[in-house]
Amino acid sequence: MPAYRAPLREYRFLLKDVLRIDRYANLPGFAEAPLDLIDQVLVEGAKFCEEVLQPLNKVGDKHGCVRHADGSVTTPPGFKEAYRQLVEAGWPALSSDPAFGGQGLPHVVALAWGEMTSSANMAFGMYRGLTHGAYEAIHTHGSDAQKQTYLPKLVSGQWTGTMNLTEPHCGTDLGMLRTKAVPQADGTYRITGQKIFISAGEHDLAENIIHLVLARIEGAPAGTKGISLFIVPKVLIEADGSLGKRNGVVCGKIEEKMGIHANSTCVLDYDNAVGYLIGGENRGLNAMFTMMNVARLAVGLQGLSQSEVAYQNAAAYAKDRLQGRSLTGPKNLGGPADAIIVHPDVRRMLMEVKSFNESARAFAFWTALHGDLLQVSPDDKVREKASDYMALITPVIKAYLTDKGYANATLCQQVFGGHGYIEEHGMSQFVRDARIAQIYEGANGIQALDLVGRKLAANGGRALFAYLREMDEVVRAHEADADMAPFIEGLRAAKDQLQEAAQWLMSNAMSNFDNAGAASHDFLNLFGIASLTYMWAVMAKAALDAKRSGRGGDSFYDAKLATGRYFLARVLPEAGAHLAKLKSGAAPLMVLPVEAF
């Protein structure tokens, strides 16, 4: 049976040594959350994830969700009780606004909690993740009355939320959507249409589900300019806040999917359902992007989460499974064979994943910290930079972490040999679950296009230039430190390649937009590798500092440095291949006529 242990030591290292969040003790949220309190929260969270959520992961995969003739959906055995415990313990409220019952902790704390829940049980975690997206949209764009009506119960978890974008004929291209909103005399709307791929669209965990639905008000302009966002509760809410009668929305089908079986992916049929406009007429896409950006970071984290839990199980198996002998002579002389971790190629697979997990986690935390600063810093410059970074880096976190999450889950499955292919050991589930994260919330190709087509050019490239400068500063600050030499050399190389790629784009993409599209995937991957190289430099510095200050008593910091060196030797070389590919331009992709495919 698969197992999971939350990486608490890694969280401590990141929050204390790397991000040094005690620097921000003067800011709201941080002020109320000194490191020892955060640690307590994470220890409790870890316990819940390890003991309650993880044991349900395989159950959920096997049983899936069941839709009944009346459109109701039953979640897998144990899910309802686990959700009850989750709400009771107050976990959903972690980083939400105290004005609506939230605990107001920094996002970095919620991020760690998010990773743990997703590693323990990704399909379960999604019920909460979607709810948080709905919370963000209403918190940012809702009227005061809407906030009062919905937020407290979304924060507590008493209700859950969804995002309704996709229709059968349109996903990426929302301008084509047809769901119709008809204005009523009382200011409400009636919503009619079909939405598909609605995660957590119907279930039995909560007494109400708050759907956020994109639709077109009758007579609105064509395309994306005519899309509005509506709040459509599954059960209507009376004036006194109590639940009234069922709204006109029903689950017509749940999809059979490759993975995340325990999360119900619904076809939702809206038939004259009562909807409440949020964020203004024809401003729906704007409001939806608030949810999407929150969701995209969360999805990136799902990639990391599956890579982490798959790694833990692969490492345990590699230490336990006896098969063959080390190439350099037996290591387990008393036993019938050596543990397979003696084999360099098994090590390669484990180090590949370990060196990703630790730096990708740093990258996600570092990004989430900017999310916090964006909200609470009193310094305009800090907020501007944080805003720039969030915009620039969100597509990278989403796409790079999920592509690697899937690849890494596959590598960890490979460590198990044939035992990884049968469902018994749970490795197949990690792969199948991880796969969706590359697809939803904007397929990874869309993220790459967002990065090169929108984020890179915004404000004259201000965000990327600041990011590159920041890398330069790290190089300058530590290039004289001999122990930092490989990390500085690696960072310099990565940064130069990223800069060269950006320059190539500036020179070639405006004359032929297809050059941007053709370069986008490799640019995003190069960006991801450079970012993790940056994180390794920062982590190496933190590890060296800890050792030098006498805190390196155990092997943690040595392992950190060795893992970083693996990354430099074995992952960083891919940057050059991405650069060479993207510089070959659009022609090799576009020259064939459509009939040749």
Place this chain on the structure above:
Amino acid sequence: MPAYRAPLREYRFLLKDVLRIDRYANLPGFAEAPLDLIDQVLVEGAKFCEEVLQPLNKVGDKHGCVRHADGSVTTPPGFKEAYRQLVEAGWPALSSDPAFGGQGLPHVVALAWGEMTSSANMAFGMYRGLTHGAYEAIHTHGSDAQKQTYLPKLVSGQWTGTMNLTEPHCGTDLGMLRTKAVPQADGTYRITGQKIFISAGEHDLAENIIHLVLARIEGAPAGTKGISLFIVPKVLIEADGSLGKRNGVVCGKIEEKMGIHANSTCVLDYDNAVGYLIGGENRGLNAMFTMMNVARLAVGLQGLSQSEVAYQNAAAYAKDRLQGRSLTGPKNLGGPADAIIVHPDVRRMLMEVKSFNESARAFAFWTALHGDLLQVSPDDKVREKASDYMALITPVIKAYLTDKGYANATLCQQVFGGHGYIEEHGMSQFVRDARIAQIYEGANGIQALDLVGRKLAANGGRALFAYLREMDEVVRAHEADADMAPFIEGLRAAKDQLQEAAQWLMSNAMSNFDNAGAASHDFLNLFGIASLTYMWAVMAKAALDAKRSGRGGDSFYDAKLATGRYFLARVLPEAGAHLAKLKSGAAPLMVLPVEAF
């Protein structure tokens, strides 16, 4: 619903223009199979695969195999009838020895048939594939009586075969196996033990199953030196050849797997089963390798087969699905959006797979042709080189084609967006089915170790040197041809990098065997890329020749050249990354203590 069309035009191009098999018309097998006859066979084969096998692929995935309380196994609906038609049409006998009822066609023809069956229905194809492995083992190592007893019915498909290697505690490390063979007075043995992961181990397609079982004769030496191979029929065969009573082997369980649901993966319990020694006492591993090498090429082909069928469906979807507009202005002005094939990143995914499929197929055919020459050439030199190449290249075909097969099936699934994640479109099945090919018949890490640890060094590196020389000759022959310039430049670069990697191994692997293990994965990938670059050079030459001789009337040859140029621009750059990684040596992988994982 997914569809499949056999790539008949590609087969014609390879057999006629690239491999020019009419050169071998003087050799047995080839003599009886002129190109137009081969073409007829393939056209008929394509029809069977497209019309009979492909429609059952999804059925098989959904229903899987069912084991009953008595240990019998029922295959999915339609499989039994399809198998009956297969046998009736004589397909199993295609390239088998005419002395036992085979048709004696060259392996290259059987290879095309193998690809088609596997693309159409990989799980179904395995029932035949395993049988062919059993046929090869008995054909090579069996006594005359054994050949007479088993081969005609394995050739006709009346019976099927299996390979029984793995036990619960050992897979890769066969030296640990415990299944016991007790000699009987009549010269037979009694076999007792448990085998797992036995593909096609029990089913209702054929009246008998011939298990080839590795076991240890009582008192045999420990380790791999004490392993023998036994023929253990499911149903015992009477002296007159008729079926007698059930032997002591029963299916104890079938595994729940990630994919290939329609192939029964069995736990087989042997309890005093009657077995017949084949290939001599304690010579079992030797005999088993005959099966393994046949099987490894077939498994490599499975990788290609899933990449091909996934590509076909992704290309069709990309031409059909309307979503968004081209970055360079609308291409489908009358429609609500452009087909997604206008987007460079969708093109990238398709070209990536297309450029692999065409060259990997050439590589497999080229290798199979050497397999034919090894068997039928009268020239000692030709046979020696063919033998060298088969040994050297088998692990590359197995591992490189299956790693790419899985990655490519995943890319093609990505083209479908969310529609790829649901089971409805069949893309998930291609990914889940393709995954096993990286694992069975020796996990890909084992293939890489076989390549660097055994195959490279054999006969003082004779095979690799010949291969590199052959690449040099192609460079020399065509470097003056301006139209060949990018292909020659690419081949030269790839060959130089492969040679540099081999030299690094020679200099560093003997002093530290872990350097060989640490380099193995990247060396194999570099070998794969260099080989496909070589194939692209050869195919480009063939395409140019066809055009120059006036046979380039349609766009086929132009598309071939353009697809090759994509490979050079967008795949070849990965070679440099593999070289850099492998040259970093074992230290980055091996330095961490086991406890740090």
